[in-house]
Amino acid sequence: MAESLRNGILTGEFKPGSRIDLGTVADEWGVSPLPVREALIALESEGLVKSYPRRGHYVQALQPEDIIDHYEIFGRVAGMAAARAAKSLSSEQIHELESINEAMRAGEDPREQEDFNFQFHKIINSTGSSRRLISVIRILSKTMSLRFSEIVPGWEQRATDEHDEILDALRQGDAEAARTAMEKHLSVNGVRAAEALQRVNFFPEV
Structure with missing residues (x-):
């Protein structure tokens, strides 16, 4: 799951600054929200996304x-x-x-x-x-x-x-x-x- 999201970010499927909606991704990929949440936590540790309280996860801009x-x-x-x-x-x-x-x-x-x-x-x-x-x-x-x-x-x-x-x-x-x-x-x-x-x-x- 983390690999799929990571590739989505690095190929531009998820644009810098855009919000990654946990529920939407889970529905589109036919999985429960838990693996998506775990993947987003992993990607945050890599600096690819950032979470904000009550706002969700957003794609970080790379240089x-x-x-x-x-x-x-x-x-x-x-x-x-x-x-x-x-x-x-x-x-x-x-x-x-x-x-x-x-x-x-x-x-x-x-x-x-x-x-x-x-x-x-x-x-x-x-x-x-x-x-x-x-x-x-x-x-x-x-x-x-x-x-x-x-x-x-x-x-x-x-x-x-x-x-x-x-x-x-x-x-x-x-x-x-x-x-x-x-x-x-x-x-x-x-x-x-x-x-x-x-x-x-x-x-x-x-």
């Missing part, structure tokens, strides 16, 4: 810096996992990463390509993370989760090319190169997303 900062932070954390994974990935796992990336490059279904992208990062994150690091990565991946295939033209080609750089570092067991490549990959995607959203007037004028 490009919010998107860019989020993905730069995400890149730093994922870079830690990539650096550790460079020292512990098996040859079988490297081969699996290569196969996933080639399947993503050859794919034509955007949703399928996003799934391959998720699998690629999941292997690296799960191999190179402690339980604490995994929990932080999970939070960052869910909050401000954008469907890049829908908003960034040519995203899949750029992503697979950047995955190649990450893979080169992982094959060599070069922790610092893996860290740098992962940080760059995620931070540049934040910039691309902010630019794409700006082109469709997603951000309110200051």
Whole structure:
């Protein structure tokens, strides 16, 4: 539920400043008000909505810096996992990463390509993370989760090319190169997303 509402906000279905009526959303989606309320509480903790006593929940206005900062932070954390994974990935796992990336490059279904992208990062994150690091990565991946295939033209080609750089570092067991490549990959995607959203007037004028 939180993911659906989050995507609605980040794709402009729910406009900045608009009120999200709990009962209306529950009726439209065929659920009870409770999961909608829980989702709104989660989104408030992410800064995407704000609740006002006796008035309800309102969509918060984002700025490009919010998107860019989020993905730069995400890149730093994922870079830690990539650096550790460079020292512990098996040859079988490297081969699996290569196969996933080639399947993503050859794919034509955007949703399928996003799934391959998720699998690629999941292997690296799960191999190179402690339980604490995994929990932080999970939070960052869910909050401000954008469907890049829908908003960034040519995203899949750029992503697979950047995955190649990450893979080169992982094959060599070069922790610092893996860290740098992962940080760059995620931070540049934040910039691309902010630019794409700006082109469709997603951000309110200051």
